[in-house]
Amino acid sequence: MSSKYDLVVVGGGPAGYVGAIRAAQLGKKVACVEKERAGGTCLNWGCIPTKALLKNAELYHTLTHKAQEMGIKIEGLSYDWSTIIGRSRKVSDKMAGGIEFLFRKNKVDYIKGEAALAAANTVQVTAADGTISTVEGTNILVATGCVSRDLPGLPFNGTTVISSHEAMVLATQPKDILIIGAGAIGIEFAYFFHAFGTKVTVIEMLPNLLPVEDTEVSQALEKSFNKLGVGIRTGTRVTATKDHGSHVEVTVEKDGRQEVLTAATCLVAIGVKPLLPGGSTPALTDRGYIQTDGRYQTSLRGVFAAGDIIGPPWLAHVAMFEAIQAVNGMFDAKFKPRKVDLFPGCTYCQPQVASVGLTERAAREKGLKFKVGKFPFLASGKAVAAADADGFVKVLIGEPHGEIIGAHIIGNEATELIAEFALAMNSELTYEDIEATIHAHPTLAEAIHEAVAQASGHAIHI
Numbered sequence: 001m002s003s004k005y006d007l008v009v010v011g012g013g014p015a016g017y018v019g020a021i022r023a024a025q026l027g028k029k030v031a032c033v034e035k036e037r038a039g040g041t042c043l044n045w046g047c048i049p050t051k052a053l054l055k056n057a058e059l060y061h062t063l064t065h066k067a068q069e070m071g072i073k074i075e076g077l078s079y080d081w082s083t084i085i086g087r088s089r090k091v092s093d094k095m096a097g098g099i100e101f102l103f104r105k106n107k108v109d110y111i112k113g114e115a116a117l118a119a120a121n122t123v124q125v126t127a128a129d130g131t132i133s134t135v136e137g138t139n140i141l142v143a144t145g146c147v148s149r150d151l152p153g154l155p156f157n158g159t160t161v162i163s164s165h166e167a168m169v170l171a172t173q174p175k176d177i178l179i180i181g182a183g184a185i186g187i188e189f190a191y192f193f194h195a196f197g198t199k200v201t202v203i204e205m206l207p208n209l210l211p212v213e214d215t216e217v218s219q220a221l222e223k224s225f226n227k228l229g230v231g232i233r234t235g236t237r238v239t240a241t242k243d244h245g246s247h248v249e250v251t252v253e254k255d256g257r258q259e260v261l262t263a264a265t266c267l268v269a270i271g272v273k274p275l276l277p278g279g280s281t282p283a284l285t286d287r288g289y290i291q292t293d294g295r296y297q298t299s300l301r302g303v304f305a306a307g308d309i310i311g312p313p314w315l316a317h318v319a320m321f322e323a324i325q326a327v328n329g330m331f332d333a334k335f336k337p338r339k340v341d342l343f344p345g346c347t348y349c350q351p352q353v354a355s356v357g358l359t360e361r362a363a364r365e366k367g368l369k370f371k372v373g374k375f376p377f378l379a380s381g382k383a384v385a386a387a388d389a390d391g392f393v394k395v396l397i398g399e400p401h402g403e404i405i406g407a408h409i410i411g412n413e414a415t416e417l418i419a420e421f422a423l424a425m426n427s428e429l430t431y432e433d434i435e436a437t438i439h440a441h442p443t444l445a446e447a448i449h450e451a452v453a454q455a456s457g458h459a460i461h462i
Contacts, residue, residue, distance in 0.1 A: 005029045007327070008123050008137030010115040010277050013040020014316040015307025016143035017099050019323035024106035026331050031109040031135055033125055038099040038110060039092075041145055042316040045165050048095050050188060052088035053168060054348050057195035061350065066387050079196065081173045088168060111135065116278030117142075120300050124279065139330050142282070142290060142298070142305040143323060146272035146314060151180060154241040154268065160248050161266050164189065174198055174265040178250055180238060182209040184347040186269035187221070191349035194230050201231035201261060203252055208234055210347060214359040214408040216394060221410060224351055224390055233261075241266075274309055285311060295337050296326035304330055318343050344422045346415040351391045354418035357406035357425055360396060369399040373431070373455030375447045377411045379462050382442040388412040393451040395421070395431070402430035413444050420448055431455060 005028075009020045012034030020032040037044055060079060067074050103110045113125035113133075123135050148163035150156050158166050164185050177193055179186045182204035194200045202209070202225075208218035209225070209232065222232055233252060240251035248266040252259055274289050282298030282305065283291045289311035296304045306326045307319030318340050329337035347353040363370055376392045377383035391411025398405045407421035424434055431452045439449045453459040 003133075003135050005031045005109070005135065005137045007031075007139045007141060007330070008033065008135050009141045009143060010117075010123060011040060011143035011145060011307070011309075012036075012038040012099070012110075013143060013145050013307065013319065014042050015145070015309075015319035015323040016040060016141070017102070018320040019141050019143060019306060019327050020108045021102055021106050022324050022327045023331070024108050026327070028331065030107075031111055031137070032103065033111045033113060033115040033123060033135070035112070035114040037096050038103065039096040041147075043095045043099065044092050045168065047316050049088040049092040049168050050164075050192075051348055052091040053084065053192050054188060054350075056084045056087065057192045058350055061195045070387060081196070082171075084196075085169055085171075114278070117280040117300070117303065119280065120302050138302065140303045141323070141326060141330075142277055142303065142309060143307045143319070144275045144277050144309050145319075146308040147275050148268070149271045149273045151238070151241065151268045151270060154243060154248075154266070156268070157243065160243055160245065160264065161268065164267070164269060167267050170265075174263070176263040177201075177265045177267055178203060178248065178261055178263040179267045179269060180250070181269035181271070182206075182211070182234065183269060183271070184210065184345075186267070187347055187349050189267055189269065190225070190230055194228060199231070199263075201233060201263065203233045203236050203238060203250070203261070205237050206234065210353060212345070212359075213347075213353060213355055214394065214406075215361060217353055217355070217408050217410045220391060221349075221351070221353060272308065272314055274311075276309070287311065294339065295329045296322065297330075313340070313343060313345070315343065315345065342422070342425055344418045346418065348415060351388075351411045352414035353410050354414040355406070355408045356418055356422045357404065358396060359406060359408070360394075363396055363405060368405065370396045370405055371399060371455045372396055373451040373453070373459075375451035375454055375459065375462060377444070377447060379450070380442075380444060380447050382444050382446070383412055385442065386412065393417070393447040395448075395451045395455065397431045397452070397455050402432055403428065404431065404434075409447075411444075411447075417444060417448060420445065 007023045007030045009016045009032040020030050023030045113127040116124045118124040125133050176199035179202045182202050190200050190202050209222050210218050236252045236254040239253045242249040250261045282300045290305040304326045306322035308314045325337035328335045344356040373395045377389045383389040394408040396406035404425050434452045439446045450459045
């Protein structure tokens with residue numbers, strides 16, 4: 001491997017590997033340094049393996065709760081926990097191997113080791129055996145991402161107190177689990193464990209599950225989870241914790257009343273914190289993330305950063321976008337990188353949740369004039385035929401011009417459907433453009449057409 005490169009990427013996650021491949025596509029000599037495995041948290045310990053687990057949970061829930069309704073009789077249904085966990089690891093390994101193949105295909109040098117910024121144009125790499133080497137890059141892209149944030153006084157131990165990392169590889173299924181935090185990670189694991197019979201209690205300090213989502217969507221999800229039997233404690237603050245070794249004790253308070261909750265396992269899902277590289281550190285924000293300018297360059301000349309390490313939103317698809325913008329900008333002075341201002345967010349429980357743009361409460365806080373269109377999946381022939389008619393599509397349409405300012409979906413395949421709204425908003429289409437587009441029948445996507453039409457009183461099926 002050459003020790004001098006046009007670009008050295010520190011971190012092989014979504015921002016890192018995408019940035020490396022994009023630079024290689026531009027004909028640059030590129031190296032990517034990763035201390036674990038290509039793909040980073042997303043492919044190895046996040047997005048991909050969790051979706052494998054959630055698919056298992058969805059299938060098992062369907063067979064146990066909906067099969068009889070659909071005329072399918074199943075006797076002696078059971079599952080093998082180790083196979084469920086093992087399948088997710090195989091999926092992860094396959095996808096990580098795919099990234100390594102893409103590195104070879106694009107002639108990106110893949111260097112395994114822990115990187116530190118030795119100087120503005122030099123990265124020091126410590127291999128697993130302790131060997132230290134240096135690589136030089138005209139440009140450096142820091143894409144080291146984030147790690148799970150622990151709860152003060154309740155450190156992770158990998159057994160009774162776990163992060164999302166340990167949650168997806170537990171050798172034994174917990175009989176009960178407390179989940180602190182009702183963001184996307186907490187909610188996805190709540191659905192997964194509950195589907196296989198673990199007693200689940202979710203604790204959230206804010207008033208609703210998925211607090212960043214539209215309030216109507218959050219309330220609909222809470223109703224669905226209550227129906228399933230998931231314990232929900234919203235508007236509830238954790239006041240004390242104790243790890244007894246065999247179980248965890250969490251004291252919570254709501255409306256001045258305290259209660260002690262116990263479980264064999266406690267998953268702490270209260271967010272993430274930046275994973276900074278060693279060595280010379282660029283200027284940081286007050287929250288510890290790396291500051292960048294409009295071209296994603298840090299305070300160290302020639303050192304750029306993208307992805308979770310520069311702060312929220314902490315999403316793989318946002319990280320990929322940022323990396324491409326940064327790389328295009330660093331090798332083309334005329335290119336004007338874009339900062340992220342519009343992006344979809346997805347939660348892969350059942351029913352799924354997806355959104356893009358403003359929530360209704362945010363639009364009202366901004367004093368915007370808008371109208372709301374809403375269509376329930378109960379009125380969708382495709383959703384009813386699939387025995388999956390929970391949820392709705394909700395769209396916020398600005399006035400007087402008719403632009404889409406926000407869209408929110410809860411229900412079957414919400415995470416796939418949201419792309420249409422994201423495209424419409426990015427292309428500055430109006431509700432009339434969507435209404436004038438023929439949507440195939442019967443499809444779930446028809447609900448988007450009907451929600452937009454409903455805002456103007458044109459919906460046919462409600």
